[in-house]
Amino acid sequence: HRFYTNYRNARRSGWPVVLCPINTQNPLFMILNAPLRPYVKRYLPTAVYNRFHLATYGWEFRTKHTVHDRLGPVFVLVTTGTNELWCADPAVAQILLTRRKDFVSLPEAKIIMSLLGNNIIASDGETWARQRRLIAPGLNEKISALVWKESMAQADQMADFMLAQNEGRSTETVSSLKAIAMNVLGQVGYGQPKPFKPMSLPKDPEAPMAYVDAISLVAELLAVAAIVPNAILAFRYMPMILQTLASAMRRLPGLTADMLDQERQGQKTRKAAAEEDSFHGRENIMSMLVRLSDQAKTSGSESNEKTAPTAAHLSEDEIAGNMFLITGAGYDTTANTMSYAAVLLAAYPNKQAWLQEELDRAFGGSSNGLSSAEKVARLRELDYTTVYPQLARCLAFMFETLRLYPAVLHLSRSIKVTDAPQTVTAHNRTYYLAGAYNVFVNNVGLHTAPETWGDDADVFRPERWITTDSEGNESVMTPPRGTFLPWSGGPRVCPGQKMSQVEFVVVIATLLWRCRVQPVRQKEESDAEARARLLALAEDSQPRLTLQMNRPDQAELQWAER
Ligand code: HEM
Structure with missing residues (x-):
């Protein structure tokens, strides 16, 4: 009956309809669809599988724009649970993201994201607006200089580490970039500096654990932590990593307090007074949250203590929840984007040369012939304010990486069921959303649409982002509204956007100014075959918290002095 009602509602929408008799919100389906998909693909007839496929996690990454080519830029997937609206139309996407009161957070996402306390991403309405006002300013331009400095120091240490490996060969590029992302957050987020070392997750439930260790494990295994009860994870026949996850979850409230x-x-x-708004080593994101919140609490306490929900402060639960969220949201996204970038660099040596040309210009010459100490000294002199704006090609490289490998494959929303259907007016037509809907803005579909990006939409070509003025100065072009949304759009746009850009740019710049990188060839393999193998590794990805390669340890790369 529900399927039929959903179908009738979908027909009223005015968008194309695809029938998929599966309940995509069923917890068992949520856990099993990704691991079982390859088997289902093998045994089901293609026509049946193609319908089932649209219910599985990551279908949009596996099919790029082809499903929308066939069905249109927006379609409704009718399920036996809640109808799903899939959108790869820039104008409609813009509407869905801008109307935050009509299109609210997805309930399932809220449950997962508020595992360690209420926070900005798991809230809507006034609760969201109050948290946004307190948190977003702490992530803006004033932390950029510190992000630049810490990311560069970490990347320098990573370069030293890679060059010291056997002929510079290492399978630890991805784990190294993850460590950088975590260490930058440790410094900028909590004022806890840490020397570089490739990331290895804690694997002993009894061993001592710092806040950052515990939080990285939970961020890495968030979906498991959210779905599987702690008592089961802690069971002594469980794999060590899951027992350690249970231990991290148990300890986190105490560690946070x-x-x-x-x-x-x-x-x-x-x-x-002396530290007001200063991030010079003393204030960090956490201290800012605590200070602003305590200040607001004190100044608001006499007049409206009882009306706390509208006061401009965060509760203790919200501070803990947001610290966790900022770590989870900031770490996984940036780490994986840098990991895809490293693989793409090794696969495309000509793009490395293109970036190095820019770096030599901005860094006052090539690093060739300089000693290690001289290289480090030169890098230390580079000032964020003057040098960062000269690195347009590095930023273009990030945009092109996120275009094809967006950390967040789709932006999720839901609509509340009201008496009158929700309407969306676009392209001189009104569409009707009656009943419950989960709404997904398909970033991969938008980012690979040939109508927007041209016939070479599927090709990795960072040059497409660069515009050159009459004096030869390069800058990064702004794509048309709604066509490029890796950081989302509208009022809920990612507040960590600039932080991730500065971090990505300076890490890639430091590594490439000092080194070049190439795939390690396997037996009998040609250079071209080794590069193709790397690209296939990047394609073999699956969304967990964010999009990740399934076999990152097989990305064996060779780093060498330039
Ligand atoms: C490449 C790096 C990053 C990507 C691709 C990314 C992507 C996103 C996206 C797509 C959203 C919005 C989801 C939606 O509209 O539902 C978001 C929200 C958010 N991000 Fe990021 N992010 C990145 C880095 C960061 C960093 C470094 C931080 C902080 C240190 C951060 C903090 C947040 C927060 C707090 C929100 C919630 C905003 C709100 O709900 O109002 N992000 N991010």
């Missing part, structure tokens, strides 16, 4: 206590003690002993 300790960090906040320490922060408050520290703030008391520091002179508040």
Whole structure:
């Protein structure tokens, strides 16, 4: 009956309809669809599989624009659970993301994301607006200089590490870039600096664990942590990594409370006036959250203590939840984007040369012939404010990486069921969304649409982003509205966008100014075959918290001095 009602509602929408008699919100289906998909593909007839496929995680990455080529830029997937609206139309996407009160967070996403406390991404309405006002300013331009400095120091250490390996060969490029992303957040987010070392997750449930260790494990295995009860994870026949995850989940509230206590003690002993708005080593994202929140609480307490929901502060639960969210959202996205970039660099040596040309120009010459100490000294002199704007090609490289490998494959929303259907007016036509809908803006579909990106939409070509003025200065073009949404759009656009750009650009710039990178060839393999194998590795990806390669350890790369 539900399927039939869903079908009738879908027909009323005015968009094409695809029938898929599966409940995509069923927890068992949610857990099993990804691991079982290859078997289903093998045994089901193609026509049946193609319908089932649209219900599986990551279909949009596997098919790029082809499904929308066939069905149109927007279609409704009728399921036996909730109808799904899939959108790869820039104008409609813009509408869905801008109307935040009509298109609200997805309930399933809220449950997963608020695992460790309420936070900005898991809230809507006034609760969201209050958190956004407090959090977004802390992630903006004023942290960029610190992000630049810390990311460069980490990338320098990574270069030293790679060059010291046997002939510069390593399978730890991806784990190294993950470590950089976590260490930059450790410094900029919590004021906890850490020397570079390729990331290895804690695997001993009994061993001592710092906040950052615990949080990286939970961020890595978030979906498991959200779906499987802790008591089951902790069961002694479970794999060690899952037992350690259970231990991290158990310890995190205590570790968070300790960090906040320490922060408050520290703030008391520091002179508040001297550190106002300063990120120079003393204030970090966490201390800013605590300070602004405590300030707002004190100033608002006398007049409207009882009306706390509208006061401009965060509860303790929200501070803990947002610290976790900022780590999860900031770490996984940036780490995986840099990982795809490293693989693409090794696969496309001519793009490396293109980037190095820019770096030599911006960094005052090539690194050829300089000693290691001289290279590090030169890099240290590079000032964020003057050098970063000269690295348009590096930023273009990031945009092109995110175009084809967007960390967040689709932006999810849902609509509340009201008496009157929700309407969307686009292209001189009105569409009707009656009943419940989950709404997905398909980033891969938007980013690979030939109508927007041309016939070479599927080709990795960072040059497409560069425009050159009459004096030969290069800058990165702004794509038409709604066509490129790796950081989302509208009022909920990612507040960490600039931070991730600065981090990506300086990490890639540091590595490439010092080194070149190539795939390690396997027996009998030609260079071209080794590059094709790397690209196939990048295509063999699956969304977990964000899009990730299934076999990152097989990306064996060779780093060499330039
Ligand atoms: C390449 C890196 C990144 C990508 C691709 C990315 C992507 C996104 C996307 C797509 C959303 C919005 C989802 C939606 O509209 O539903 C988002 C939200 C958010 N991101 Fe990022 N992000 C990145 C880095 C970061 C960093 C470094 C931080 C912080 C340190 C961060 C913090 C946040 C927060 C707090 C939100 C929630 C905003 C809200 O709900 O108002 N992100 N991010």
